[in-house]
Amino acid sequence: MKVLTKKTDYAIRALLMLGAKQGSYISAKSIAVEQDMPYQFLRGVLQEMIRHDLIISKEGVQGGFMLAKDPDEIRVRQLIEIFQGTVQVSECMFRKQICANRSRCVLRHEIMRIEEVVNNEFEKVTIGKLLRMLSAEGNMRPALKDGEAPDPQTRQTGIMN
Amino acid sequence: MKVLTKKTDYAIRALLMLGAKQGSYISAKSIAVEQDMPYQFLRGVLQEMIRHDLIISKEGVQGGFMLAKDPDEIRVRQLIEIFQGTVQVSECMFRKQICANRSRCVLRHEIMRIEEVVNNEFEKVTIGKLLRMLSAEGNMRPALKDGEAPDPQTRQTGIMN
DNA sequence: CCAAACTGATACTATCTTGATATCAATTAA
């Protein structure tokens, strides 16, 4: 049972990199190199995020990508939905007006409950939160609470690797 | 994001059928027919469950399968582990002594936390619990609490479809 | 004893999803 596919994984890490340098355009190439991701594959991921208004882009020399919104408003849950589709139980679910099979429906009911738990958890994880965890870890200081501004030192430490 | 694969789904429903007729052997064929599952595929699933001591079998005429333990001791979590492997985050995790990439590790940390939540939930769902939900639903009475014995009427209603 | 109803074991194929690559046109800054 794999929680995150490559696409989601790459997406999150790319966003973290963009989030660490807000305000400037960062090229797909530099992300791919620094994060060790396949270039063209990453580009597909980035384009998908543009379509969902998570990032914006600029073409041409010195072009690249930039966050389109506050990091605290980009939720891992949404990324999972974009790249892996809504959580669903086996089949049954859609169409098939009311399950033909009771045992499957009972099972489904249980799983939908669990799905909700999972979704709530992923809803709480934002790019902003991850960024704070990163910088906190970066210089071995306690994690910042939500809303608290990280100190400049931590800021410039750089995020990746 | 698919929570249950066919194998797990079939496994659970087969177990529910066995659980509904504890004490007698039920053939793979009858399960396949009643539950509308591909016969040979189901057989593979059943054999896997034998290897994990969830069920036992009897060969030959009048043979079939039977639960090997109390339904309340068969957990959906274990079934998921058997048929879908342990929950894991992207890659990273195994080998690769300590992630080379900090952002991936921070992410991983968050996801491992969520995984634990999921595992706890699936740990709580047993075949016994599902059986009780089924019989409760079967005749529109409130669900039984854990440990409470279902009444005979409910019992004989039959489980499937 | 034998035939039919079964499981054990395994090999194979098909289909779907995920991951990755390649190409070409359009844009932009130096």
Place this chain on the structure above:
DNA sequence: TTAATTGATATCAAGATAGTATCAGTTTGG
């Protein structure tokens, strides 16, 4: 004007999931 870039697709490879087929061994009832 050219090199660095994104936009848009098309294609391919690899892996996971789903499903089929086959044959040998076991058991029971007639």
